[in-house]
Amino acid sequence: MKIAIVGGGSTYTPELIDGIARLGLPVTELALVDPAEPRLATVGGFARRILAELGHPARLVTTTDLDAGVAGADAVLLQLRVGGQQARHSDETLPLECGCIGQETTGAGGLGKALRTVPVVLRIAERVAALAPQAWIIDFTNPVGIVTKALLDAGHRAIGLCNVALGMRMTIASHLGVAPDRLGIDHVGLNHLTWTRSAVLDGKDMLPELLRTHGGELSARVGLPVALLRNLGVIPSYYLRFFYAHDIVLDEQRSSPSRAKKVEAIEAELLTMYADPGLTQLPQLLTQRGGAHYSEAAVQLISAVIGDTHAVHVANTRNDGVFPFLPDEAVIEVPSEISAAGARALPAAPLDPLFAGLVAHVSAYEQLALDAALHGGLERVERALLAHPLIGQAAMAEPLAARLVAANAEYLPWAR
Structure with a gap:
């Protein structure tokens, strides 16, 4: 089996290689x-040492040539960041000027990232289709929902991947003192x-008891009041904090450096550590x-789709009637059956109106x-901003659209 990782120079890559080997x-x-050849050489060297340390026989190659990298692959993982941390910094700070949340996947920042990213991903996917038509594209590139929909709409064999669901499953399993594979979420x-x-767990829903006994820890993990979690009877993902605690988050963002600047440091x-020829294990810093x-998440998904196991994993895939209030072609994130045919969203109980809205x-x-992202135009950008619940006001959307386009013009041919 050949796996190609596009964006292989990412500091995430050693964690992925470690998982594949382990x-x-x-x-x-x-x-x-x-x-980025120098960065790729550093990451690639460390990745080879990880494989050797764990005794995995895979041959690892590094290349700046996309065609050479994806040719003949069985799976292609996308984990790219168009514009790097500098563009992310813009995503996280520019919206603050208009009184909006600054985040790389949510709100205006997520739109900026989508504008830059979708055309690049589609060009990569075209080369995959030409050189590895049997390959599945596993998209870890944010904003995952939008990027996955772009791939599926263009007819590509694609599944969207996010680590949030698995992280939540492992957190809950830890609180319950059980192995994660015994737990269904x-x-x-x-x-x-x-x-x-x-x-x-063993046919019993443990969430009510978990919210009662470990509500404080879960509250801290998602950054929301424990009373809210208990009132809703669910655990919202951390990203719901941008909606449920908007003003608090906005104040925090205005008074602290952007996440992009922290990640850049x-x-x-990490790259200095990776360059050390004596380093053979993941450094603790990588957790930050x-x-x-x-x-x-990646290994489980690849194993299921290549092995045609029909295992159930949370994935991003077509709605196809699961949520009747959405179009069938919408992309949702739900437990899905994973097989050689891709991801099929499993039937789900109706969403509470609070969540469905x-x-x-x-x-x-x-x-x-x-x-x-596909067709360009300032008016389309403004319409998307007007549609987002974190923006939605013309007085914000109009100037914000102009600033987003100007900040990303380098990556948008239609805006130059």
């Missing part, structure tokens, strides 16, 4: 693809807009980079955001 995925070749919504509605230190459990609102925004 969990014994039967890979014969790993191709790390990235245009009902984790539903859109990417970065999800709620965990149940945690079933972490990455510089984010993306915890990414490797487990927000899902419908953000899903409509995602459709407009994709339209703007």
Whole structure:
């Protein structure tokens, strides 16, 4: 089996390589693809040492040539960041000027990232279709929901991947003192807009008891009041904090450095560590980079789709009637059956109106955001901003659209 990782120079990559080796995925070749050659060489060298340390026989190659990297692959993982941390900094700070949340996947920042990212991902996917038509594209590139919809709408074999659901499952399992694979969670919504509605152990939903006994820890994990979690009877993902505690988060963002600046410093230190020829294990600092459990999520998904196991994993895929208030072609994040045919969303209990309203609102925004990313135009960008529940006012959307386009013009041919 050959796996290509586009964005292979990412500081995430060693965590992924460690997971592949530790969990014994039967890979014969790993191709790390990235245009940043010095960074790729550093990450690739460390990745080879990890494979050797864990005794995995896979051959690892690094290349700046996309075609060479993806040719003949069975799975292609996308984990790229168009514009790097500098563009992310803009995503996180520019909206603050208009009184809006600054975040790289949610709200105006997420739209900026989508505008830059969707065209690049689609060009990569076209090369995958030409050179590895049997390959599945596993998209970890944010905003995952929008990017996955772009891929599926264009006819590509794609599944969206996020680590949030697996992280929540492992957190709950830890609190219950059980192995994660004994636990089933009902984790539903859109990417970065999800709620965990149940945690079933041996046929019993443990979530009510968990909220009673470990509500404080869960509250701290998602950054929301424990009283809210108990009132809703669910565990919202951390990203719901941008909606449920908007003004608090906005004040925090205005008074602290952007996450991009923090990550930039972490990455510089990580790359220095990775360059040490004596380093053969993941440094503790990597846990501060984010993306915890990414490797487990990726390995499980690849194993299921390549092995045609029909296992159930939370994935981003077509709605196809699961939520009747959304179009079938919308992309949702729910427990899905994973097989050689891809991801099939499993039937889900109806969403509480409180959750359904927000899902419908953000899903409509995602459709407009994709339209703007595919076809360009200041008016389309403004329409997407008007549709987002965190913006939604003309007095904000109009100047914000102009600033977003200007800040990203380098990556938007239609805006130059």
